[in-house]
Amino acid sequence: MKTSIATVSISGELPEKLEAIARAGFDGVEIFENDFLAFDGSPADVGRMVRDHGLEITLFQPFRDFEGMPETLRSRTFDRAERKFDIMQELGTDLVLVCSNVSPVSLGGVDRAAADFHELGERAARHGLRVGYEALAWGRHINDHRDAWEIVRRADHPNIGLILDSFHTLSRKIDINSIRSIPKDKIFIVQLADAPLIDMDLLYWSRHFRNMPGEGDLPVSTFTAAIAETGYDGYFSLEIFNDQFRGGQARSIAADGHRSLIYLGDQVHRGPNAKSLTVPPMPARAKVQGIGFVEFSADEKDAADLVGILETLGFRKVAAHRTKKVGLYAQGDIRLIVNTEEKGFANASFAVHGTSAYAMALVVDDAKQALARAVALGAERFEQPVADGEVQIPAIRGVGGGLIYLIDDGSDLGRFSEIDFVPIPVEETDVASTHLMHVDHIAQTVAYDEMLTWLLFYTSIFETRKTPMVDIIDPSGVVRSQVVESADGALRITLNGAENRRTLAGHFIAEKFGSGVQHLAFHTNDIFATSEGLQKNGFKPLVISPNYYGDVEARFGLDPDLTEQLKAHNILYDRDDHGEYFQLYSTTYGEGFFFEIVERRGYKGYGAPNAIFRIAALKKALRPEGMPKVES
């Protein structure tokens, strides 16, 4: 496969778009007519600029309202086409996209349209050009690729072919099997776009909500597999009309687009009957076995406070780094690292973001393979000098510039804590046991327009899936929440996208100077026993409004004794088809970081219905005692 993207998919002026597209690694670019019209250079200038970036123009588009025009308008339509042919020759591209006619005056009839295309093919051939026909999902007479294909077939001209666009086919739920019988040389190019499932007018949905393959809910990989089965191995071109992308960062949108195509190619290539698709070789998605550790960067003063909280949570210092000011705290399978080094990446991260959980380690089957896949998908590798004999753990940059370490059990990477750390002998302590077992989930807060970037990042590199987006109501706005999780729950990451800085999540991003881990949730098998241990340790739970408990009792028909217990321990409750969920929160630490403790009795979700109460309580706790509310 070769990769291309339409200029319409990216924000900025044409030169900026091309720079971003080239830098992201695309082979080609579709020139959208409006981008060309708004640019004050000649078509030849544009062509040169594209080629100077090492790109090829895959097509020029769109040419609208061509086929089936009544006689009076027909000859003008052909004249219009001739003018486009001249521009294309100057630009240096041989393909134009004709989308199906939407004009109310256009006439139907497959043979009439085929005759028009035959004639257009003759004219295009004189210029050495080709014409691809695409069925818009809202075309007046032609809105199904099967009908467009029939017209192309009847036009019977070597310079006339078909353009398939996943959005138009999938938005109308057209049978994908119908693609398999199209000869590959009649598919002139394939356009790809995904979209979230929203029930709305097709044209509006298409023009505003498309997103990169893998970011939405359409079966784009099944569509692409059907195309690969024809033997087609040409350009796959992203054509993404998206309001958010138009206003976004050109470089990151382009990078996401390239990642989405490479990931899609890899997925399709791994399936049956698609071996003719040429894709960059890379290891399969990494299966995550668990969270190896979470690392905080802090200065000495903040670290003392943080360690104090960790102790109330029942953690104990179990090892100290051989050469660095780094301590390892553990409980059950949970390992937390507190790094107070005055140099290196952790310190740089502290300087920018303050105390934060800036790194996490994922335990995978093979860390080197996982790293190779991440790098093949455009992730940024991270390395910093290590002392002699210490382990260089493979790492990539993640959310907010933080780190994701990749460790495995098959090499020294899994034993880094034995190699780099000196154990601290177990002492008698008066810290009560709190029965925390493993990290249940890691909650990362990101700017709203980064949500799709990180969803694609995690799902393309690791064996995970994303859950549908849910809206979390914060008293000051909406926070969009979406989960990335592995099937067995070994990796669970909740991504929260904040649209404004008055929400708890938005405040966190503003005060921390960027995205990052906002809370860590630990699992217990007995939340009431945990709560008792926490109380003994002086842990300060987040106090939940008493009104909550009356409602929860009524909603779920809870035994009043249970409600009383929940209330006494400030535990939130939820239930789904699989079971029950219990949640207990800490108050906030610093600018809105907190801990959560959960008990899942079969429950699969994340307590979204409780978020509004939790957020209200956290915001109350964030405000200094007696101070009026500053934000509104």
Ligand SMILES: O=C(O)c1ccc(O)c(O)c1
């Ligand atoms: O929305 C449109 O008009 C439009 C134009 C050209 C395309 O290739 C397309 O998929 C949609």
Ligand SMILES: [Mg+2]
């Ligand atoms: Mg299209």
